[in-house]
């Protein structure tokens with residue numbers, strides 16, 4: 001157990017290191033100075049309180065989508081619909097404000113929990129559909145959850161362009177203050193050092209969620225069932241575990257987490273519903289979950305790393321380098337996993353045999 | 354190639370796993386043309402030693418000589434290229450492909466055109482030569498376990514193996530199949546092939562082997578033992594380090610009320626063919642009822658129906674007067690049926706310990722709480738009491754002698770016999786009212802068989818009803834109060850004082866002559 005756990009972490013770390021080296025080689029080949037670039041990138045994402053805060057802001061939705069993917073992957077449910085569930089979560093939270101279900105003068109103490117609930121429920125619904133199709137009709141969840149992404153984006157666009165459009169622009173009106181998750185900068189009056197820091201309450205939601213999901217997976221009866229089904233469905237059936245019901249429930253939990261990510265992003269950062277709320281947080285969540293070996297607590301540092309990469313992309317030219325690094329991390333991770341699991345040997349044709 | 358050199362010489366082989374010294378400076382010699390039995394209790398290191406030989410594992414220390422030359426194989430493929438092939442206990446065949454395709458898999462031939470019929474002929478001929486009759490065009494999933502084993506053997510013979518390793522080949526075979534395998538082995542040995550044969554069954558070893566090496570706790574306790582100069586008792590002592598009694602004391606006791614009643618049960622197998630045809634039987638409290646039969650005559654399906662894993666097409670299973678799977682329950686979700694049966698106190702030792710009975714990557718603890726995790730003290734509301742679970746697992750590990758460094762070890766690292774002990778520990782410790790025991794001693798060493806049989810008798814004494822399915826006729830006769838014989842999904846008869854010959858006849862399809870029922874309960878139910 002211990003050994004394989006450490007091995008897994010070593011593989012993940014190795015993948016990141018390999019990606020940095022490969023990225024460095026590419027930088028060098030195009031005439032850049034890899035060391036200086038990396039130092040610059042590190043500075044751009046961790047160099048000061050301000051950018052560190054921005055990094056954490058970027059990491060926040062990633063923690064939640066990473067958890068969403070990790071919990072589903074634990075049961076070998078390949079939910080790749082976190083992106084769509086993210087959009088639906090944003091929609092659900094917006095509906096509370098824009099319909100409006102609650103007036104602008106509602107206390108944030110009621111408004112924010114209501115938005116969280118609506119976001120999580122909308123995401124859960126988006127997870128329920130592929131979950132139900134899988135449990136009831138054995139429809140492949142990879143395909144159905146992927147398709148649901150497109151529906152989610154179209155659904156949101158309909159509301160952005162038509163129902164909630166602000167004066168014909170492709171965005172909703174800005175939310176009232178009561179619908180904003182508190183940011184650090186809000187407290188700068190009592191602590192001036194917080195001036196301008198964008199990190200918002202969503203980070204706390206993400207951290208708490210990570211702890212809760214860890215507890216569910218490793219310490220609860222439900223988590224035990226999820227791990228057993230994930231490792232050997234036939235043994236789970238033999239133990240009397242209802243696989244169909246768990247398929248639906250886990251997809252819903254996964255969707256709810258991604259939905260919370262969407263809520264946290266629009267309520268903590270964007271403050272309105274618009275088209276470009278995600279640079280692919282739901283898809284990055286897949287890589288993060290994998291890199292963290294599906295361990296909810298390790299998802300936190302991995303998300304911060306990816307948040308830093310996204311942020312550094314804003315700062316350096318050409319800005320494609322961090323995206324490139326993300327891609328290389330993914331590829332080297334999959335490759336090392338694969339090489340560990342299967343021994344590939346290149347043999348000469350055995351003429352003499 | 355003079356005949357004086359040994360086929361295999363392993364010198365001072367050492368292999369360590371985290372927390373276990375699986376092989377401790379082992380010397381092993383296989384002579385040319387001999388059948389050499391490798392004996393040892395569960396977890397002694399037999400499979401590990403053979404895996405070091407074929408390059409699946411790398412020994413940390415030691416040398417391997419093949420036909421006098423020092424060799425170090427980096428993979429089983431490497432080994433087979435030098436004439437060493439191994440049949441593992443768990444087969445590695447592709448179910449959806451034909452026999453021929455499986456044999457050719459991974460080879461460089463055929464190069465361009467798949468001229469399969471040419472190879473079909475070749476493989477059929479090879480099978481005939483060694484008494485391994487098989488239809489080359491049959492798909493693997495259509496074959497019985499015994500036939501699949503033949504495919505595995507043909508596979509390595511086809512690759513030109515002169516040294517064959519068979520890891521517990523007889524564990525999955527019916528008695529006649531074992532006879533046929535032995536014929537094959539003798540033909541191969543007579544041809545000059547050298548064979549390593551691993552088994553826990555001392556009778557078999559005494560029948561087939563020329564020489565014996567015994568391992569115990571990773572060390573050699575006896576080598577160069579000639580079969581002609583030893584006996585079962587001595588071998589057993591060498592293996593487990595103490596005397597093993599081959600007799601069981603079964604106390605007379607009067608069975609109680611009917612716990613399991615099966616009425617006119619019919620069911621289909623995975624291929625949709627009739628597997629059970631109107632079976633009726635019953636088991637009383639404090640009674641061990643044996644079910645004898647050649648594998649594949651409906652035993653597995655029967656156990657699955659009783660435990661809720663398979664839906665019957667007709668008939669009913671009644672446990673303690675409660676109807677479990679009959680028509681009334683037919684609409685209930687299958688998982689709930691399984692649950693209800695478990696909750697009614699039915700334990701199940703499944704036939705397939707790796708694919709059904711355990712979760713390979715979960716820890717020993719997680720595997721041991723598979724049935725108990727829903728209830729206190731392991732369950733604590735929604736939570737699992739981690740400490741309690743660990744404690745329970747630890748005490749089971751000790752009392753059932755599961756050999757593993759810690760209870761955190763993943764189940765896949767256990768040796769075959771220790772995995773079986775894990776399942777037994779879990780099922781017996783649940784103090785069941787009814788136990789469906791499928792081949793409970795399969796793969797266990799003599800010492801462990803003895804203790805499992807004692808445990809079953811202790812369960813009987815405690816008032817549990819036990820349905821024992823086994824291919825070991827001696828075991829069935831020794832343990833059972835009554836024996837039913839199953840053939841092609843039908844009960845051929847029922848016996849109290851079973852005799853081997855009579856059982857054998859009924860197992861091949863002849864109905865019991867005197868139709869007088871042994872137990873009154875049968876009449877009550879009809």
Ligand SMILES: Nc1ncnc2c1ncn2[C@@H]1O[C@H](COP(=O)(O)OP(=O)(O)OP(=O)(O)O)[C@@H](O)[C@H]1O
Pocket residue numbers: 370371373374375393394395396397398399400401402756757765766767768769770771796
């Ligand atoms: N891959 C592995 N990782 C860790 N430990 C292992 C591994 N394989 C075997 N072991 C351990 O090494 C020891 C020897 O195992 P091995 O499988 O060789 O036993 P065996 O003699 O074949 O037993 P059995 O008769 O039960 O099959 C056992 O304690 C087992 O738990």
Ligand SMILES: [Mg+2]
Pocket residue numbers: 399400401520768769770
């Ligand atoms: Mg073994």
